[in-house]
Amino acid sequence: MQRPFVHPPIESVTLEGILYALADPVRLEIIRRLSKEGCGMNCQSAAPMNMPRSTQSHHYQILREAGLIRSERRGVEVVNTLRCDEIGTRFPGLVPAILKAAVAAETVV
Amino acid sequence: MQRPFVHPPIESVTLEGILYALADPVRLEIIRRLSKEGCGMNCQSAAPMNMPRSTQSHHYQILREAGLIRSERRGVEVVNTLRCDEIGTRFPGLVPAILKAAVAAETVV
DNA sequence: ATCGTTGTTCAAGACTATCGAACTATTGAA
DNA sequence: TTCAATAGTTCGATAGTCTTGAACAACGAT
Numbered sequence: 282m283q284r285p286f287v288h289p290p291i292e293s294v295t296l297e298g299i300l301y302a303l304a305d306p307v308r309l310e311i312i313r314r315l316s317k318e319g320c321g322m323n324c325q326s327a328a329p330m331n332m333p334r335s336t337q338s339h340h341y342q343i344l345r346e347a348g349l350i351r352s353e354r355r356g357v358e359v360v361n362t363l364r365c366d367e368i369g370t371r372f373p374g375l376v377p378a379i380l381k382a383a384v385a386a387e388t389v390v
Numbered sequence: 391m392q393r394p395f396v397h398p399p400i401e402s403v404t405l406e407g408i409l410y411a412l413a414d415p416v417r418l419e420i421i422r423r424l425s426k427e428g429c430g431m432n433c434q435s436a437a438p439m440n441m442p443r444s445t446q447s448h449h450y451q452i453l454r455e456a457g458l459i460r461s462e463r464r465g466v467e468v469v470n471t472l473r474c475d476e477i478g479t480r481f482p483g484l485v486p487a488i489l490k491a492a493v494a495a496e497t498v499v
Numbered sequence: 500a501t502c503g504t505t506g507t508t509c510a511a512g513a514c515t516a517t518c519g520a521a522c523t524a525t526t527g528a529a
Numbered sequence: 530t531t532c533a534a535t536a537g538t539t540c541g542a543t544a545g546t547c548t549t550g551a552a553c554a555a556c557g558a559t
Contacts, residue, residue, distance in 0.1 A: 467525090
């Protein structure tokens with residue numbers, strides 16, 4: 282098995298898909314960490330601790346299919362990177378606005 | 391029955407809740423219409439045509455509990471208004487960015 | 500070759516969405 | 530006042546999705 286990763290072309294990325302993907306706290310946190318890091322991160326380091334691997338894998342699949350991240354196998358691990366440039370041209374300012382709101386939500390709590 | 395509407399105080403409105411609510415095409419469309427209109431709209435006129443009432447009702451409930459709209463009974467109908475000012479202070483620029491992206495998604499299709 | 504690490508796939512139970520049917524509440528008319 | 534029409538809500542059932550343990554696959558190092 283172990284099917285290859287599927288990344289949608291940027292034209293078929295939908296707003297609904299992006300919002301749905303980011304509506305989950307775990308997935309939002311993953312994207313936040315990826316955006317902070319700048320470069321790629323493997324699955325474990327970008328996801329919150331103590332989360333079952335199968336659940337992580339599911340979340341990365343959602344993010345991938347939404348068009349938010351690109352996943353590449355690098356030896357034993359999978360390196361995930363934000364597709365920021367592509368998304369930035371398709372939906373200018375969208376992801377930054379959401380990440381900014383995530384920071385705002387954090388400071389109030 | 392017919393319980394009174396519950397509107398969360400703006401402090402307990404979460405980013406996840408907003409994103410989740412707007413991740414559905416029907417709900418996003420409702421918010422778009424409400425934002426265009428400026429003033430309140432009843433449930434039927436803001437929702438897409440040919441949608442079962444029970445489903446509409448469910449969607450409005452999600453929007454209400456997410457803190458995006460305020461619903462008030464006015465006689466036989468329910469008037470819904472965007473809570474734009476409150477959301478704008480809690481998450482500045484968030485909803486406008488999403489609505490802008492919705493327009494961008496439309497023009498490409 | 501075997502083992503440890505990283506991540507995927509599968510299956511089952513819990514949770515959520517959709518929608519028809521029945522119900523509630525208010526308005527207007529007879 | 531009673532009756533009917535209108536606008537939404539609630540309930541129940543079916544179908545789809547999330548979570549997670551268990552088993553599996555792939556690579557690197559010893």
